[in-house]
Structures are given as structure tokens and as C-alpha cells.
Amino acid sequence: MKNTAKSKPVSIRTLTVKIVIAWAIVAFVLFPNVSLLGSVFYKNGQFSTEVFGKVFGSARAMKSLKNSFILAFTLVVTVNVVGTLSVLLTEYWDIKGAKILRLAYMSSLIYGGVVLVSGYKYVYGANGLLTKMLLKLFPAMNPGWFVGYGAVVFVMTFSCTQNHMMFLKNAIHGLDYHTIEAAKNMGASGAAIFFQVVMPVLKPTFFAITILTFLTGLGAMSAPLIVGGDNFQTINPMIITFSKSSYSREVAAFLAVLLGLATILLLAVFSRIEKGGNYISVSKTKAKLKKQKIDNPVFNILAHIIAYFMFAIYVIPIILVVLYSFCDSLSIKTGEITPGSFTLANYRKLFTSIDAVKPYLVSIVYSLAAAVLAVTAAVICARFVKAAKHKFDIFFEWGMLIPWLLPSTLIALGLMTTYGERHAIIFNYVMVGTVVLMLVGYTVVKLPFSYRMVKAALFSLDSDLEEAAKCMGAGTLYTMIKVIIPVIFPAIMSVIILNFNGMLSDYDLSVFLYHPLFQPLGIVIKAASDESAAIDAKAMSFVYTVVLMVLSSIALYFGQGSGMARIRQWKQRRLEKRIAGN
Numbered sequence: 001m002k003n004t005a006k007s008k009p010v011s012i013r014t015l016t017v018k019i020v021i022a023w024a025i026v027a028f029v030l031f032p033n034v035s036l037l038g039s040v041f042y043k044n045g046q047f048s049t050e051v052f053g054k055v056f057g058s059a060r061a062m063k064s065l066k067n068s069f070i071l072a073f074t075l076v077v078t079v080n081v082v083g084t085l086s087v088l089l090t091e092y093w094d095i096k097g098a099k100i101l102r103l104a105y106m107s108s109l110i111y112g113g114v115v116l117v118s119g120y121k122y123v124y125g126a127n128g129l130l131t132k133m134l135l136k137l138f139p140a141m142n143p144g145w146f147v148g149y150g151a152v153v154f155v156m157t158f159s160c161t162q163n164h165m166m167f168l169k170n171a172i173h174g175l176d177y178h179t180i181e182a183a184k185n186m187g188a189s190g191a192a193i194f195f196q197v198v199m200p201v202l203k204p205t206f207f208a209i210t211i212l213t214f215l216t217g218l219g220a221m222s223a224p225l226i227v228g229g230d231n232f233q234t235i236n237p238m239i240i241t242f243s244k245s246s247y248s249r250e251v252a253a254f255l256a257v258l259l260g261l262a263t264i265l266l267l268a269v270f271s272r273i274e275k276g277g278n279y280i281s282v283s284k285t286k287a288k289l290k291k292q293k294i295d296n297p298v299f300n301i302l303a304h305i306i307a308y309f310m311f312a313i314y315v316i317p318i319i320l321v322v323l324y325s326f327c328d329s330l331s332i333k334t335g336e337i338t339p340g341s342f343t344l345a346n347y348r349k350l351f352t353s354i355d356a357v358k359p360y361l362v363s364i365v366y367s368l369a370a371a372v373l374a375v376t377a378a379v380i381c382a383r384f385v386k387a388a389k390h391k392f393d394i395f396f397e398w399g400m401l402i403p404w405l406l407p408s409t410l411i412a413l414g415l416m417t418t419y420g421e422r423h424a425i426i427f428n429y430v431m432v433g434t435v436v437l438m439l440v441g442y443t444v445v446k447l448p449f450s451y452r453m454v455k456a457a458l459f460s461l462d463s464d465l466e467e468a469a470k471c472m473g474a475g476t477l478y479t480m481i482k483v484i485i486p487v488i489f490p491a492i493m494s495v496i497i498l499n500f501n502g503m504l505s506d507y508d509l510s511v512f513l514y515h516p517l518f519q520p521l522g523i524v525i526k527a528a529s530d531e532s533a534a535i536d537a538k539a540m541s542f543v544y545t546v547v548l549m550v551l552s553s554i555a556l557y558f559g560q561g562s563g564m565a566r567i568r569q570w571k572q573r574r575l576e577k578r579i580a581g582n
Contacts, residue, residue: 032414083164370442
């Protein structure tokens with residue numbers, strides 16, 4: 001079969017598509033990063049190590065590197081503790097009000113990045129509501145207490161638990177209740193069951209989440225930038241700072257390269273450790289998990305206290321942001337909310353002023369276009385890999401996965417230096433060129449996730465469907481459009497929606513590539529969080545955040561919740577009607 005496939009000639013249309021996709025991968029994924037390396041290590045046609053002296057001789061640069069690793073190792077502990085508790089308190093132990101707690105703990109899925117950090121700053125910052133309340137009780141208290149390492153760790157601990165609420169929750173639901181019952185019948189205590197029966201099954205999930213958490217801490221941007229202060233800046237905020245000056249731009253590039261190399265090295269090490277691990281599932285049959293009661297009354301009360309204390313931490317910033325979005329500028333400035341503070345003027349301005357609604361429109365267009373482009377490229381490349389006829393086809397898989405090894409700052413700097421600074425007419429003078437470059441950056445960042453999800457759906461497809469279509473004389477393109485895509489359509493829609501949701505409030509990439517006339521939402525909200533921002537800008541940032549959470553909730557509903565089930569049912573009904581009509 002393989003020999004027959006190899007001898008079959010490639011159609012002109014397929015060859016053209018392959019050439020276009022290969023060119024795009026080389027032009028926008030490979031070449032910008034290779035070019036960035038060249039700009040760092042080659043000057044005037046000769047190899048140069050001058051950048052080493054600049055980086056290792058810069059106290060700020062070295063401190064940022066140290067801080068990044070300190071933060072990454074810290075988050076591995078704190079995020080795993082809080083994230084695991086979030087799942088256990090809502091999915092494993094029998095806790096009163098678990099449904100309400102679950103909604104609060106899942107808020108990080110719709111409320112993250114620069115938006116979430118800004119929300120926490122409005123609560124705990126120097127002008128935050130909680131800080132002003134504490135100052136009334138303790139006048140000698142430092143109003144700038146929520147700054148530095150502790151503030152960054154606190155914010156990121158409660159903003160990075162979404163992986164636990166998605167993956168660990170599914171792993172908990174996949175537990176076999178028969179094994180738990182068997183352990184109980186053998187006299188095992190609740191603690192023994194948890195650590196000796198449950199935990200071994202969850203180890204692979206914990207390991208994967210730990211890797212993601214470590215990489216998130218290593219590449220942290222929003223939290224150090226907004227609440228890190230001068231004493232705790234990590235690599236990515238320093239990359240932004242150094243990239244603003246032509247003299248230190250190569251330092252920014254080298255820091256981005258170091259971050260990329262660290263990411264690749266850590267992924268390789270973690271993957272090696274994971275392969276060497278001995279993870280044994282004790283489950284042989286499946287029975288739906290029943291929530292476990294905490295028999296010890298002291299531990300039961302303690303669990304409820306912890307659950308609702310965490311609930312308050314998650315919910316208070318959201319409640320405050322919603323309240324402030326309906327408040328006038330004076331109330332926001334003073335932090336004192338009275339019945340007369342509430343107004344609809346902020347929302348009226350959003351929907352009646354083109355300047356106010358413009359950041360939303362810009363972010364929506366960028367995010368939606370990039371989401372569709374990334375998924376389209378992923379579908380095409382996954383199809384090439386599945387139906388590989390030549391050894392070269394593996395290039396498409398590597399091209400899709402390379403961005404996973406690169407931090408977004410490295411991707412942005414590569415695009416900026418390659419197509420921006422070297423071709424200044426595109427980046428500085430031609431607006432269309434800048435818009436296209438930012439769209440490319442958004443798309444490249446979302447390629448790995450899109451490809452992995454689409455490939456999983458495509459490779460799980462029954463090959464008999466495609467063979468049947470071919471036997472009926474259907475061409476490759478017709479089979480793809482009429483047979484394959486309709487079957488994997490729910491997966492495609494999920495990926496598009498999740499991509500859209502993830503990029504809607506992006507700041508990390510946008511800060512390097514955005515055009516001043518087309519500022520996306522993340523840039524506007526970050527600017528409003530600065531101490532020097534105008535009160536009107538702060539007021540609008542609350543409105544932006546609330547509407548953003550609504551949009552993200554809708555996207556999450558259709559991407560992960562029952563909304564996608566409704567889409568599947570609709571597609572199934574259409575298919576049944578088509579079959580009945582024939």
C-alpha cells in the first residue's frame with residue numbers, strides 16, 4: 001500500500017497548496033527566528049559575541065533571568081496546591097455549594113492575562129478598594145504593599161489554575177469508583193485511598209500540568225509588568241523594556257533567545273523524566289465516581305473554610321470590576337461606592353462612541369481572523385501528514401509544532417526585526433503591512449494548539465469513510481469538504497472558539513506589533529491600569545473587562561460546554577434528514 005501511494009502522482013492543485021503552506025512556514029515561522037539569531041550574533045558580516053557582554057554585564061538582565069526561574073519554581077508548588085484543591089473541593093470531596101464554587105474556580109478560563117491582573121490591582125493595589133479599607137483601620141500601613149514577588153505569586157497562583165480545572169477535573173471524573181470501593185472494603189482510610197489509589201492514576205496529568213505551569217512562570221508577562229514593581233521584573237517585561245531602545249534591542253533579542261532555549265531544554269528534560277516514570281493505573285473497569293464524604297468533622301469544617309476562602313479570592317476582583325463598570329469617575333477615583341455612584345454612562349459610551357468600541361472591534365477582527373487561519377493551516381497540514389506520500393510531508397508537522405517551543409516574545413521580535421525594522425516601509429509607513437504582520441503573529445502563536453487538536457480529531461476518523469468516497473469517484477478536495485470536514489466540524493469549531501477566546505485580550509504579542517491607530521483590547525486595558533492613566537480611561541477599562549468576560553463565557557460555552565453538544569445535535573439532525581431524503 002505504501003509503495004502504491006508513493007508512486008501515485010501528486011496533483012497540481014495539491015502541489016500548489018503544499019508549496020504555499022511550506023513557503024508560509026519558512027517565511028513566518030523559521031526565517032524570522034533564524035534572522036533574529038543572525039541580527040544578534042552577526043555584525044558587519046562577522047560573528048560577534050558582543051551581546052554576551054551586554055547581557056551578562058547588565059544587572060537588570062541577570063536579575064530578570066533569576067526572577068523568572070524563581071517564579072517558575074514557586075508557581076509549580078503554589079499553583080499545584082491551589083489548583084488541586086480547586087478540583088478536589090468541587091469534584092472529589094462532598095462540599096456544600098460545590099456548583100457555585102466550581103463557577104468561581106473556573107473564572108480563570110474567562111478572565112486571565114492582563115485583564116485579570118488589572119482586576120487584582122483594582123482590589124489590592126495602592127488605590128484598590130481593599131487597600132483603602134485597610135488604611136482606615138491601619139493608617140500607618142504602606143498603601144503600596146501589593147507590589148513585588150509576593151504580589152506576582154499571589155496573582156499568578158489564582159490565575160493559572162485553569163489547566164487543573166480542565167485536565168485534572170477530567171482525570172478525576174475518569175477514576176474508577178470500583179477501585180475506591182474495594183479499598184474501602186479492605187479497611188483503607190480516606191487518606192490512604194487518596195494517596196495510594198487516586199494519586200497514582202493522576203500522576204501523568206499532574207506531570208503535564210506541572211510542565212505547563214513551569215513554562216507559564218518562566219514566560220510570565222502581565223503580572224510582573226503590572227504588580228511586579230521595580231524590584232521584581234522577569235524576562236519578558238525586561239524584553240519589552242530593552243526592545244524600546246536601538247542600543248539595547250539586541251539584548252532584548254538575546255534574552256528572548258535564552259528564554260526559547262530554556263523552554264526547549266526544559267521540555268526535553270521533562271519529557272525524558274516523564275518517559276522514565278512508572279505510572280500505573282489501578283483501574284481495570286469503569287464506574288462513575290461518587291463524591292467522598294470527609295468523615296473527620298474537624299477536617300470537614302476546615303475543607304469548607306478553605307473552599308469558601310478561595311471562593312472569595314476568585315470572586316471579589318470580578319465583583320468589584322462589575323460594580324466599578326457601573327460607577328461614575330468620582331467613585332472610581334475615591335474608591336467609595338454609594339447608591340448615587342451607579343450610572344449607565346460608561347456602557348452608553350461604549351456602544352455609542354466609535355473611539356470606545358474600536359479596541360473591541362480591532363481585537364475581535366484580529367482574534368477571529370487568526371483563529372480561522374490557524375485552524376485552516378492545521379487542517380491542511382494534518383491532512384498532508386495523515387496522507388503522507390513523501391518523506392518531505394513530515395516538514396508540515398514540524399512547522400506546525402515549532403511555535404510551541406518559542407515564547408511569544410521571541411516570535412514577535414523575530415517578525416518585528418525581520419519584516420519591520422529591516423523593511424521600515426512596511427512596519428512604519430504602510431498601515432496594511434503592520435496589520436498583516438500582527439495577524440501573522442497571532443496566527444503563528446496559535447498554530448501548535450490548533451494542529452494538535454485537529455490532528456487528534458482527524459486521525460481518529462474512520463478511514464472507511466474516505467475509502468467509500470473514493471470508491472464512488474469523489475476527488476480529494478470534494479472528499480475533504482463534503483466528507484471529512486463535516487465529521488470533524490465540532491472539533492474544528494471548538495479549536496476556533498478557544499483560539500478566539502485566548503487571543504481576545506492578548507498583550508504579550510500585541511505590545512510588539514500593534515499599530516497605534518489600531519490598538520487591541522489588551523493594550524488599552526494595560527494602559528488604563530497604569531497609575532498615570534486618566535480616570536475616564538480607567539472607567540472604560542472596567543466596561544471593557546466586563547464585556548470581555550461575557551464574550552469569553554459565550555465562546556467557552558460553545559467551545560467546551562453544552563453549546564458544542566447543541567452544534568453536534570444540529571449536525572446530526574441535518575445528516576439524518578439528508579440520508580432520509582436520499
